[in-house]
Amino acid sequence: MLNFEFKNPTKIIFGKGEIQKLNNEIPKDVRVLILYGGGSIKTNGIYEQVLSALEGLQIEEFGGIPANPEYEVLLEALKVIKEKNINYLLAVGGGSVIDGTKFLAAAAMYEGDPWEILKKPVRIFEGMALPFSTVLTLPATGSEMNSGYVISRRGTGEKLSSGGPGLFPQVSVLDPEVVRSIPKKQIANGIADAYSHVLEQYMTYPTSATLQDRFSESIMQTLQEIAPKMLNEDFDYDVAGNFMWCCTMALNGLISKGVPTDWAVHAMGHELTAQFGIDHARTLAIIAPSHYRFNIESKKEKLAQYAERIWGITEGSEEEKAEKGIQKMETFFHSIGIPTRLSEYTTAYEGCAERIEKTFAERNWMLGEYRKLSPQDVKEIVQMSY
Ligand code: NZQ
Numbered sequence: 001m002l003n004f005e006f007k008n009p010t011k012i013i014f015g016k017g018e019i020q021k022l023n024n025e026i027p028k029d030v031r032v033l034i035l036y037g038g039g040s041i042k043t044n045g046i047y048e049q050v051l052s053a054l055e056g057l058q059i060e061e062f063g064g065i066p067a068n069p070e071y072e073v074l075l076e077a078l079k080v081i082k083e084k085n086i087n088y089l090l091a092v093g094g095g096s097v098i099d100g101t102k103f104l105a106a107a108a109m110y111e112g113d114p115w116e117i118l119k120k121p122v123r124i125f126e127g128m129a130l131p132f133s134t135v136l137t138l139p140a141t142g143s144e145m146n147s148g149y150v151i152s153r154r155g156t157g158e159k160l161s162s163g164g165p166g167l168f169p170q171v172s173v174l175d176p177e178v179v180r181s182i183p184k185k186q187i188a189n190g191i192a193d194a195y196s197h198v199l200e201q202y203m204t205y206p207t208s209a210t211l212q213d214r215f216s217e218s219i220m221q222t223l224q225e226i227a228p229k230m231l232n233e234d235f236d237y238d239v240a241g242n243f244m245w246c247c248t249m250a251l252n253g254l255i256s257k258g259v260p261t262d263w264a265v266h267a268m269g270h271e272l273t274a275q276f277g278i279d280h281a282r283t284l285a286i287i288a289p290s291h292y293r294f295n296i297e298s299k300k301e302k303l304a305q306y307a308e309r310i311w312g313i314t315e316g317s318e319e320e321k322a323e324k325g326i327q328k329m330e331t332f333f334h335s336i337g338i339p340t341r342l343s344e345y346t347t348a349y350e351g352c353a354e355r356i357e358k359t360f361a362e363r364n365w366m367l368g369e370y371r372k373l374s375p376q377d378v379k380e381i382v383q384m385s386y
């Protein structure tokens with residue numbers, strides 16, 4: 001097992017009707033900015049619950065943060081923070097609203113051009129950001145219990161990530177009831193995103209971190225078990241609760257401790273969102289199978305372990321099991337309605353791989369658990385995904 005440090009300071013409040021508890025969690029003397037997205041919270045009752053929980057506090061609000069939170073929109077929110085002397089943020093939304101809030105928490109205290117925080121990037125340590133909490137409305141990213149965030153800038157075609165230990169939410173409320181109003185397409189995205197988060201931290205090379213492997217496998221198995229219920233059956237609170245907790249556990253830092261991690265699929269996927277606007281989770285399903293096939297030599301032991309433990313494939317050589325594992329992964333994405341080829345999302349894919357190769361070369365990026373995957377390798381992987 002590799003050496004590691006683990007500190008996750010986010011307090012989780014999980015369960016039905018628990019949004020009200022924010023009342024005891026947010027200090028009474030702060031000026032709070034409530035941040036939200038395109039308006040789903042105004043039609044599903046979450047907004048009223050948040051207002052009721054914040055009764056007696058000084059509040060302002062900023063709505064309209066789009067999916068793949070847009071830098072220019074966030075700059076408008078930054079103005080409100082400065083004009084109204086806001087000193088506490090409350091994100092009410094999915095990954096986009098929470099990520100946007102993390103960026104704002106850092107930008108509010110940053111002296112230079114806010115884009116530098118992402119472009120350099122600037123690592124945000126404790127004390128370098130405003131305090132903030134979240135009410136999660138869409139299980140998927142794990143942003144409610146981690147310190148990373150991803151911001152898009154359509155003007156420059158960039159989608160960049162950053163973070164740091166100063167960007168953990170103080171409190172995150174996870175009420176599975178919010179799942180009731182989520183469109184099936186977004187639920188499928190959430191399942192695919194969380195599943196991919198586990199893969200990024202699991203599909204590397206074997207170590208002696210037996211418990212981490214089992215944690216990861218249990219999250220993938222649980223997601224597979226609940227996926228058809230989430231997508232084909234009426235709302236079930238317990239199923240929704242398991243879905244929500246899987247998504248949080250997939251990216252709150254726990255399963256990556258003591259093991260190598262990859263994250264190349266996310267790096268490539270973010271470029272597909274930047275170029276074509278494809279939903280984050282779907283970009284991962286497009287890239288993952290090709291990435292694992294391209295790297296089958298270095299990943300075959302974990303791929304075979306995945307095939308065996310997750311899908312019960314015991315026949316064949318290690319390579320054969322590894323390939324069957326990848327096929328099962330594709331079938332799983334298809335079973336939740338997510339196509340795995342870029343050409344199924346856009347006809348304008350020609351040249352996309354070359355553009356990503358160029359961008360990664362400019363950034364001097366070498367990817368994968370060995371940091372050996374070059375921009376040329378990336379080009380091939382993306383081409384394999386067409
Ligand atoms: O904007 P509203 O009207 O609220 O609608 C949203 C949005 O259109 C809707 N929605 C959310 N909760 C709902 C709901 N609709 C009905 N009922 C509810 N309860 O869902 C749509 C998508 O929301 P969004 O927040 O964009 O989705 P998601 O949570 O998948 O977040 C995606 C963003 O997170 C980043 C992605 O790159 C992308 O920008 N990620 C963040 C990570 C992190 N911070 O750790 C890791 C991830 O890998 C990912 O990169």
Ligand code: ZN
Nearest residue numbers: 141193197266
């Ligand atoms: Zn993701």
